[in-house]
Amino acid sequence: MITRGPADWDPGALPDLSGRMYLVTGANAGLGYFASEKLAAAGAHVILSGRHPNRLAAAHDALEARVPGASVETLLLDVSNPGSIRAAAASVRGGLFSRSRLDGVLLNAGIVHTPRTRELTRDGRELVFATNALGHFVLAAELLTTLAKSAARREHSRLVWLGSVSTHLGIGEPTDFQLERRYEAWHAYVQSKLVVHALGIEADARLRAADVPVDSVVAHPGYSIGGRTEMVTGVNEPSRWKRLRDGVQPWAQSKKRGADALVRALTDPDVRGGEYWGPKFWTQGRTVRQRPSRWAADRDVRTRVWEECERLTGTEWPFARAARAAR
Ligand SMILES: NC(=O)c1ccc[n+]([C@@H]2O[C@H](COP(=O)([O-])OP(=O)(O)OC[C@H]3O[C@@H](n4cnc5c(N)ncnc54)[C@H](OP(=O)(O)O)[C@@H]3O)[C@@H](O)[C@H]2O)c1
Secondary structure (H helix, E strand, O other): OEOOOOOOOOOOOOOOOOOOEEEEOOOOOHHHHHHHHHHHHOOOEEEEEEOOHHHHHHHHHHHHHHOOOOEEEEEEOOOOOHHHHHHHHHHHHOOOOOOOOOOEEEEOOOOOOOOOOOOEOOOOOEHHHHHHHHHHHHHHHHHHHHHHHHHHOOOOEEEEEEOOHHHHOOOOOOOOOOOOOOOOHHHHHHHHHHHHHHHHHHHHHHHHHOOOOEEEEEEOOOOEEHHHOOOEOOOEOOOHHHHHHHHOOOOOEEHHHHHHHHHHHHHOOOOOOOOEEEEOOOOOOOEEEEOOOOOOOOHHHHHHHHHHHHHHHOOOOOHHHHHHHHO
């Protein structure tokens, strides 16, 4: 099931990332916050994005306090809202941040505790699918040219998508994308992650075919929970009950540890586009390369997923423009 990756990657001693800029979605909490902390501690400039100004401000304050000298800015971005995505991407493209390059985007934001009944976004998309998959499909398209331009002067830039071990648990091929026929909370989550996994791998195939110097990688954090994660004011403040409940799940790991896989996928030069990375023992452990889940490995399924996301968002990735921008 699992293949080995280079063993010498040390999440505690990342390469020097000074001069690089990364954008992280859903950076005010959980894995997104801890990944941002690790990137900033290695010297990268990090744009923390999130949908709520107060939560973003709290994460910004916490990060600056925990990583002295960190270089971070914030960006309001609700990934379930196409208008918010386009506005946020325009700010990045327009150079409103202190660096004009963009070395990678961590497409992390997501609904993990999905609603019990089907909910829709304002533009009529099923909420979990729209947040976890469609929003990132649009964001990546909006930022592709900027990523490609930054890559032209150095190595490939990167997109990292958030998969999940749950996609190995026997769910069928995604067909009812909007869950109009039957909605079930767990199924909504797993299907959205399956779509994300397929998009991440298909994006890489299309980027290679179009000669765009951007790699697309999928990573998953195993099973990473807040009650096993250190307390960070305004970011991770689990109740005593949650700590107790999470503490009796020895197969789980902290969100800080779970973020290692995401950061490796984003920054390790040995990681290649189209690969899938996660913890060695599925739910926890050091980060290794893994086999994609069954449907994500199927070219026909990936093509259908891609075309459905294009249709539902009215978005086509600007491959030709990105390739030209990189030259
Ligand atoms: N934890 C795990 O074991 C696990 C396993 C597999 C995959 N993952 C994936 O890892 C990612 C992060 O999970 P997590 O455990 O860190 O979850 P989390 O602690 O619940 O954090 C989720 C983050 O996403 C943000 N978010 C949710 N909806 C958003 C929207 N519409 N626009 C912008 N941001 C939004 C949240 O912001 P608010 O604070 O504003 O809600 C929060 O910052 C998800 O994609 C998840 O599917 C997690």
